[in-house]
Amino acid sequence: MPKTVHLRALGSLLSALAVLCCQAACDGAGKPAEPRPLRWAADAEGGAPYIFKDPDDPAKTVGFEVDLAGALARELGRAIEWVQYDYIRLLAGLDRRDFDFAMNGIEVTPDRAKAFRLSRPYYVYTEQLVVRAEEDRFTTLEDCLAMDAVVGTLDDTAAKRLLDQLGIRTRSYDNQTEPYLDLQNGNVDAVFLDLPIAMYYAAGNKKLKFVGQPLNPGYYAIVFRKDQEELATEVDKAIEHLLESGELKRIYEKWRLWNADQARLHSGEIQDVLRESSGKWTPAVYVPLLLQGAAVTIEISILSMALAVLLGLPLALARLYGPWPVRAAATVYVEFFRGIPVLLLLYFLYYGLPAISDRYDLWIDLRLAPMTAAILGFGLNYAAYEAEIYRAGVRSVPAGQWEAAASLGMSRWLTFRRIVFPQAVRVILPPMTNDFVALFKDTSLVSIVAVVELTKQYQILSKSSLKYLEIGAATALLYLVMSVPLGYLSRRLEHRWGKGQ
Amino acid sequence: MNHTPHQVAITGLTKRFGARLVLDNVSLAVDTGQTVALIGPSGAGKSTLLRCINGLNTFEAGEIRVGPHVLRPGHDHGGAPVRQVRRVFGMIFQDFQLFPHLTALENVIEAPVHVLGAGRHEAARRGRQLLQRVGLGDRAGAYPRELSGGQKQRVAIARALAMEPRGLLCDEITSSLDPELKCEVLAVLEDLRRDGLTLLLVTHEIGFARRAADRVIVLADGRVVEEGPPNEVLGNPQAARTQRFLSQLLM
Numbered sequence: 118m119p120k121t122v123h124l125r126a127l128g129s130l131l132s133a134l135a136v137l138c139c140q141a142a143c144d145g146a147g148k149p150a151e152p153r154p155l156r157w158a159a160d161a162e163g164g165a166p167y168i169f170k171d172p173d174d175p176a177k178t179v180g181f182e183v184d185l186a187g188a189l190a191r192e193l194g195r196a197i198e199w200v201q202y203d204y205i206r207l208l209a210g211l212d213r214r215d216f217d218f219a220m221n222g223i224e225v226t227p228d229r230a231k232a233f234r235l236s237r238p239y240y241v242y243t244e245q246l247v248v249r250a251e252e253d254r255f256t257t258l259e260d261c262l263a264m265d266a267v268v269g270t271l272d273d274t275a276a277k278r279l280l281d282q283l284g285i286r287t288r289s290y291d292n293q294t295e296p297y298l299d300l301q302n303g304n305v306d307a308v309f310l311d312l313p314i315a316m317y318y319a320a321g322n323k324k325l326k327f328v329g330q331p332l333n334p335g336y337y338a339i340v341f342r343k344d345q346e347e348l349a350t351e352v353d354k355a356i357e358h359l360l361e362s363g364e365l366k367r368i369y370e371k372w373r374l375w376n377a378d379q380a381r382l383h384s385g386e387i388q389d390v391l392r393e394s395s396g397k398w399t400p401a402v403y404v405p406l407l408l409q410g411a412a413v414t415i416e417i418s419i420l421s422m423a424l425a426v427l428l429g430l431p432l433a434l435a436r437l438y439g440p441w442p443v444r445a446a447a448t449v450y451v452e453f454f455r456g457i458p459v460l461l462l463l464y465f466l467y468y469g470l471p472a473i474s475d476r477y478d479l480w481i482d483l484r485l486a487p488m489t490a491a492i493l494g495f496g497l498n499y500a501a502y503e504a505e506i507y508r509a510g511v512r513s514v515p516a517g518q519w520e521a522a523a524s525l526g527m528s529r530w531l532t533f534r535r536i537v538f539p540q541a542v543r544v545i546l547p548p549m550t551n552d553f554v555a556l557f558k559d560t561s562l563v564s565i566v567a568v569v570e571l572t573k574q575y576q577i578l579s580k581s582s583l584k585y586l587e588i589g590a591a592t593a594l595l596y597l598v599m600s601v602p603l604g605y606l607s608r609r610l611e612h613r614w615g616k617g618q
Numbered sequence: 619m620n621h622t623p624h625q626v627a628i629t630g631l632t633k634r635f636g637a638r639l640v641l642d643n644v645s646l647a648v649d650t651g652q653t654v655a656l657i658g659p660s661g662a663g664k665s666t667l668l669r670c671i672n673g674l675n676t677f678e679a680g681e682i683r684v685g686p687h688v689l690r691p692g693h694d695h696g697g698a699p700v701r702q703v704r705r706v707f708g709m710i711f712q713d714f715q716l717f718p719h720l721t722a723l724e725n726v727i728e729a730p731v732h733v734l735g736a737g738r739h740e741a742a743r744r745g746r747q748l749l750q751r752v753g754l755g756d757r758a759g760a761y762p763r764e765l766s767g768g769q770k771q772r773v774a775i776a777r778a779l780a781m782e783p784r785g786l787l788c789d790e791i792t793s794s795l796d797p798e799l800k801c802e803v804l805a806v807l808e809d810l811r812r813d814g815l816t817l818l819l820v821t822h823e824i825g826f827a828r829r830a831a832d833r834v835i836v837l838a839d840g841r842v843v844e845e846g847p848p849n850e851v852l853g854n855p856q857a858a859r860t861q862r863f864l865s866q867l868l869m
């Protein structure tokens with residue numbers, strides 16, 4: 118008997134048995150068959166103490182939310198299965214029905230309450246200011262403002278909103294490890310984040326210290342879609358039961374997260390905790406913020422392109438006319454930088470270099486400021502492309518031009534400078550402008566090195582306001598307003614440079 | 619040092635492109651102020667010969683003397699002898715090779731200003747005179763694309779003259795021109811000849827060669843097959859190769 122048939126027969130036998138057993142077991146209670154597990158989304162990347170990979174056994178995820186999910190599963194009588202999901206895309210993923218609910222230190226805000234069904238709060242967080250151990254300039258947010266300090270925080274959090282409200286300069290991150298790393302490295306002056314995060318990442322670090330009292334209390338809630346009322350009600354009841362039975366307290370004590378503030382959980386009806394005023398996201402609020410992002414985008418684009426254009430020329434010359442070792446080196450450069458993703462390059466420049474200088478105790482400080490890393494990354498990357506454009510442009514000038522100039526006694530360098538290059542420019546300019554527009558859009562990648570440019574600003578704003586469409590349209594409009602004139606400029610230049618043809 | 623009375627003296631010039639022998643032991647001389655027409659079938663090596671004299675091609679054997687300067691095999695493209703030879707002879711190409719991004723006047727003054735270090739003002743004044751001389755005094759501000767073929771070639775001549783050479787190497791400089799335009803250019807050449815410039819012309823204009831050349835050299839398959847005064851070489855050719863070539867030309 119062929120194996121497949123054999124297996125299929127065995128399979129149907131087993132499922133028949135399972136149905137029988139289930140019927141037997143369930144008959145008395147009249148309950149339905151075992152429901153499918155609930156899918157719970159959270160981000161385990163740098164997500165301690167909420168959910169993270171167990172350092173002792175990376176195959177396991179641990180955290181107070183993992184324990185809470187376990188407790189909820191017992192209360193609901195239904196398995197809960199965890200799925201990995203980027204923190205910043207959790208709500209979008211929920212909308213897309215990629216999973217059943219999100220529980221990942223998501224703060225209760227009016228906008229979220231409007232768009233989603235929030236459970237009753239399961240934790241009261243406060244925010245904690247953390248500085249370097251030797252810091253003596255400030256102990257409060259007001260001091261930070263006065264000293265014009267740069268404060269690291271997470272995107273789209275109550276902490277970030279409070280800092281913005283106070284007008285403090287911030288640098289935002291999309292995970293919880295980097296802010297403290299940057300603080301230690303001196304890239305930011307302080308970090309302001311939820312107490313559980315501070316407890317886990319900073320409390321044990323001798324190079325950092327907590328200053329001031331925890332402040333700005335708020336609530337974490339589980340997020341469902343509006344159409345999941347039934348499930349959400351069940352979960353609300355389960356949370357209430359866990360609270361009353363003391364199980365919730367046990368979990369928090371295990372993670373050293375229990376404090377007096379948690380008493381508020383008993384009165385925690387969603388409506389009571391909506392403290393932030395809703396409907397504040399008018400264009401008057403977000404457009405200036407988008408414009409700030411656009412200014413950063415323009416700055417990065419122009420400076421990176423300038424670097425690429427300057428660096429591209431010697432590279433092209435080396436490839437065209439250099440002696441072979443120089444030519445080979447230039448070729449390696451071009452192939453290398455065209456071959457690796459610019460994202461990887463940005464990671465390396467920003468996070469990799471400091472690690473190298475620390476590891477080998479180099480005398481030179483390789484800690485690049487976010488803007489420097491961004492400009493360098495794009496500049497180095499695009500220099501490879503510009504070099505190839507230069508090369509093609511120079512080669513498009515007929516050999517007869519070189520000979521005519523030579524017969525007039527012009528040296529090679531003079532010929533290049535006065536005769537060949539000006540003609541090549543007309544060939545070089547259109548693709549170079551194209552590259553500039555491409556670079557301009559590529560700059561959206563720099564958010565990974567903690568630079569807030571236009572796309573990042575859009576992500577932050579749209580997530581805070583849930584006006585994905587409206588703010589998205591405004592952002593797209595801003596990009597167009599900038600890139601369309603660029604195309605126009607390129608055609609004008611092409612026309613001007615081309616006048617001798 | 620042994621000074622020859624010749625402007626150009628070539629001895630035993632041999633040039634290969636890979637395995638192909640393009641110039642085979644060529645020897646010839648051109649006196650100062652002479653006009654020499656170099657004729658011969660396609661692929662004979664005429665262009666290559668001119669390019670060797672101008673240092674645009676290197677060669678395998680022989681030597682090229684231009685006044686006191688000597689080019690030898692393996693010379694450096696930008697080396698001193700090549701630069702000196704280029705000061706003696708300007709070169710004009712069949713396809714003009716004007717600099718398209720510069721006006722006629724800018725084409726003419728480019729090398730004087732940037733190679734000789736002439737003042738812009740003075741160079742422009744002289745440049746205008748040269749354009750006047752080739753009949754283009756009114757087109758100084760035109761870009762090459764705005765000029766006819768004959769006008770372009772006359773700008774190219776003015777451009778070469780701006781470096782004050784003793785002679786010109788002209789490679790079929792009228793071949794791509796219509797008959798009337800040819801006449802413009804040939805008239806300029808005759809004018810230069812009267813002024814005492816040494817001219818070495820590759821040409822298919824037999825009429826012009828007969829009228830203006832002091833001497834005709836026939837090159838075929840990389841060798842000089844015949845040379846002499848135009849009425850002898852063109853009117854009564856001795857070599858069979860010359861006869862064949864001339865009869866083909868008249869067809």
Ligand SMILES: Nc1ncnc2c1ncn2[C@@H]1O[C@H](COP(=O)(O)OP(=O)(O)OP(=O)(O)O)[C@@H](O)[C@H]1O
Pocket residue numbers: 635640658659660661662663664665666667
């Ligand atoms: N750069 C080169 N590489 C290889 N072969 C070449 C090169 N230039 C010329 N040749 C060859 O050398 C030979 C002589 O060429 P040349 O251009 O000197 O002939 P020509 O007498 O000027 O002919 P035409 O009257 O057609 O211009 C030809 O067979 C040509 O194919």
Ligand SMILES: [Mg+2]
Pocket residue numbers: 664665666789790
């Ligand atoms: Mg030729």
